[in-house]
Amino acid sequence: MNVRRFIVWAMVIIGFGLQAVAYLALAAPLGKPTDVSFSEPRVPFAPLLFILGVGIVFSAAIVYELLPDRPEDRTASEP
Amino acid sequence: MATTARTLPAERGRGGRTWYPVVALLLILLGVGIYAYLEELSEGMAVTGLRNLGPQGGATWGLYITFVIYFVGLSFAGISTAALIRLAKIDKLRPIVRMAELLTVICLMLAAMTIVADLGQPLRGIVNLFRYARPQSPFFGTFTLVISGYLFASLVYLYLDGRRDAAVRAAEGAPYRGFLRAWAAGYSDTEPERVRHRRASFWLSIAIVPLLVTAHSTLGFVFGLQVGRPGWYSALQAPAFVMLAGVSGLGMLIILAAIARRSLHLQARLGLPMFRTLGIFMFVSLLVYLYFVGVELLTNLYTGSVRERDVLRELLGGDYAWLYWSAIAGFVIAAALLVAWLAVQQLRTHIWPLVVAGVLVNLGAMAKRFLIVVPSQTEGQLLPYADGSYAPSWTEYAVIGGLLALGVLLFLGFAKVFPIIPLPEEGDDGKVVT
Secondary structure (H helix, E strand, O other), rough: OHHHHHHHHHHHHHHHHHHHHHHHOOOOOOOOOOHHHOOOOOOHHHHHHHHHHHHHHHHHHHHHOOOOOHHHHHHHHHH | OHHHOOOOOOOOOOOOOOOOHHHHHHHHHHHHHHHHHHHHHHOOHHHHHOOOOOOHHOOOHHHHHHHHHHHHHHHHHHHHHHHHHHHHHOHHHHHHHHHHHHHHHHHHHHHHHHHHOOOOOHHHHHHHHHHOOOOOOOOHHHHHHHHHHHHHHHHHHHHHHHHHHOOOOOOHOOOHHHHHHHHHHHHHOOHHHHHHHHHHHHHHHHHHHHHHHHHHHHHHHHHHHHOOOOOOOOOHHHHHHHHHHHHHHHHHHHHHHHHHHHHOOOOOOOOOOHHHHHHHHHHHHHHHHHHHHHHHHHHHHHHHHHHHHHHHHHHHHHHOHHHHHHHHHHHHHHHHHHHHHHHHHHHOOOOOOHHHHHHHHHHHHHHHHHHOOOHHHOOOOOOOOOOOOOOOOOOHHHHHHHHHHHHHHHEEEEEEHHHOOOOOOOOOOOOOOO
């Protein structure tokens, strides 16, 4: 796996992971509210972390396209 | 990148005789909108027609929320068309892919601004949403996914898709070269770059489709899950939201493509087959939406609760009847026009029936969004309050007018500095050699 793919996959996994953790573990608990703790996120700004996760996943596409080629790749692609 | 031999124009908007007066008019509208919003900010929501439900007999959601849904709906069709063009390889629609992406980005920005206008204390609302939103709430899905994730994803899509054209235009010495070079970010149109772009676009399209369906469905759920609000609580709310979004967005794309075709003299690239494909998509979506409307109407008439039927009675024969029947008439006339356009040989060589249908479905969509939002608040009381009423104030009209003007200005501004139609690639009819 080259560096480009490694970074992109890392970003996708981190992004989806952050979404899952923010949604399931950091935001207000899921389920039928039984007390006031269900109204508060367990970590403040958990929804923002979820959005950050979405952002990281889609930013992976920019990294994938914009990361410069290694010199040997560039030489190989020249006509 | 080698020099470019082009037989087509650069498709960059050129300022004609009408461009500057149109921009001046839009700037005036925007100025009035900003003034109205500043008045709302200083005087509070009292300057709007919005009032509390129940004792005050009003509606807390009105014209602003109507247009939030309308704008988000337009964005849906934009990005789904762009994604489908890539995934299903619908080459006929490729010339409008950038317009579709731009429509999405602009509409999502307008939707976000409209929400801000609807908040009495915008900063408090924005901060608290990011701080406290609960995952169970449809608001979480709607506002975090739609306004943040979806807008970001659409911007990434638009940016990556435009890199090649930015590089080509910068190499040609086009105006705004610095901006174009920054956009191109070193793109040199090598084979590995093209392969990477195709691959990234494919995966972006795959990732965007579930995101947008979730986002739009949750917007429908904001209404559809409210069991205590007659007229909103319905399993059809989410799919009907998505269908009407598709209809209005496709209609808007047809209008934009027709304007670009005429003003930029792009009869060759924006040809009849492309309009035909768009027209068929819009026709099918419209039929499905009308089917949903009929099903919902019959279900509520036969088995709805008393309060459900009260809301429906207001829609069919009460204060909102003129708007309801106008919207339905708009949809039916649009469908009839599309049938005539498909069936009559002489009509098929014209674009105007499609444009008229596009305008009608968009006006109908605005009316239907208003009818989804307002009557259930003014007439759908489960507690023993008298029926209420809602009429938007001039402030709300001015703010919405300003936002619409801003949207058109952004579109025109973009078209002025960047090719609104993707430049042809090697092998296309446009014969671009790079």
